[in-house]
Amino acid sequence: MHAMIMNETGGPEVLQYGEIDTPEPAAGEVRIRVAYAGVNPADWKNRQGMLAAFRPYVFPYVLGFDAAGVIDALGEGVTGLAVGDRVVTPTNHGQGAQGSYAEYVVSAVDRVAPIPEGLGFAEAAALPVAALTAWQALQHNGGVQPGQQILVHGGSGGLGGFAVQFARAAGARVAATCSTANVDYLKDLGVDRVIDYVTEDVTAAVKEWAPDGLDLLLNTAGASSLTHGLDLVRSGGAFVSIPTLVDDGDIPADIAAAAERGVERIFSMMTDVDTAPALTTIARMVVDGGVQLPEIREFDLRDAPAAHEAIQTGHTRGKIVLKVADL
The missing domain is CATH 3.40.50.720 (NAD(P)-binding Rossmann-like Domain)
Known part of the structure; x- marks a missing residue:
């Protein structure tokens, strides 16, 4: 698959568009074809090596916690979700898997929530973290x-x-x-x-x-x-x-x-406690009008370095997302 790949930590220039093995879902996981990936302040800190205390850096390395897309493969024992479902997730990146700046990403089912009708992929990708x-x-x-x-x-x-x-x-x-x-x-x-x-x-x-x-x-x-x-x-x-x-x-x-x-x-750091139920509730609040989405600024996946330069200033209003594919 194509992804923004790091072979070392450093500045935005270490993010390079290339190819890497497509992940396979393990038991209790799904694989998602990514439409949009969310960009968070944690991403630039991750890029610079600041998350070493929380997870190992094994290169080649793909950033990105947030993803919205379509399930394309199910791991063993997965129920309640199906291939073709529109979903949003903070992915397994925090647990050591490759991130969402890629065409495909894996996530445990307890971190996956359905995207309700009326909510697009870009908007959903702005939610998780x-x-x-x-x-x-x-x-x-x-x-x-x-x-x-x-x-x-x-x-x-x-x-x-x-x-x-x-x-x-x-x-x-x-x-x-x-x-x-x-x-x-x-x-x-x-x-x-x-x-x-x-x-x-x-x-x-x-x-x-x-x-x-x-x-x-x-x-x-x-x-x-x-x-x-x-x-x-x-x-x-x-x-x-x-x-x-x-x-x-x-x-x-x-x-x-x-x-x-x-x-x-x-x-308070984000944990996996009640992730899917909470994300489901939040997405429904957005669709029902109880929560207004932040202003969303969109970059192409290949332009992830520019997205990082924007978010690293610390003065970006709303959310930045990366467009990965038209789904």
Whole structure:
């Protein structure tokens, strides 16, 4: 099959279009013919070798967690899915398999969700890692509840855009930070208080909006971008951060400092818990209009290096996807 292949870690230039063996599904897996692959910040960090602590780098190496396409082969024992089904998945890349920047990818059935009618492949490919990370941070780790006051720091990215909408869907009051260019975007998503970090003092704005302290703070943007975050959360509240691998501060010290103030400090990475059911629910919310998809920027698979240059700046609004095939 054709894929964007790495033979070493490094900059965007290490991504080269070429051929590699087509994967075969093992028991409990399906093989998917990829229409679109999603691009996430984790991908450029993976490209540079930063995920070595989580999985081995065996070359040739194919990046990409997110895929949307059509099942074309079933592994032994697979039930409930069939060849020809339109599906979306975070794939088996995190477990050591080749990634989704390719014509075919494999995924365990518990990570595969059907794409409902009314949702295209490009839109579906924008969901898995960003939406599931936001969902788990709020539902599993943050314990979001109706009536809570929640701040999403970094609300205009792919993950942040999903987070503000999931929080609103749960009945919470939501504030979110962004740059000036994204203020109207977050207002359109229904954010109650949009804080422009370029023109406003974030700490002062949050304390005015939530004078008794936040019930939940979700930081998607890195520790150095919100150095006084703990001061914004009430005792008994929760402060959840999405690890960036490049700007996470002193995690043990942060957890200890939060505990002294009665704040639950959580570093939330996406897991495989309830992946398929959650992704199914999220896709249905999109189709039903309860969740608005982020702005999607599309690149051809061969242009993955340019996609990486765009996402590595850290200021991309919405989601980037790679078109692999017309299906």
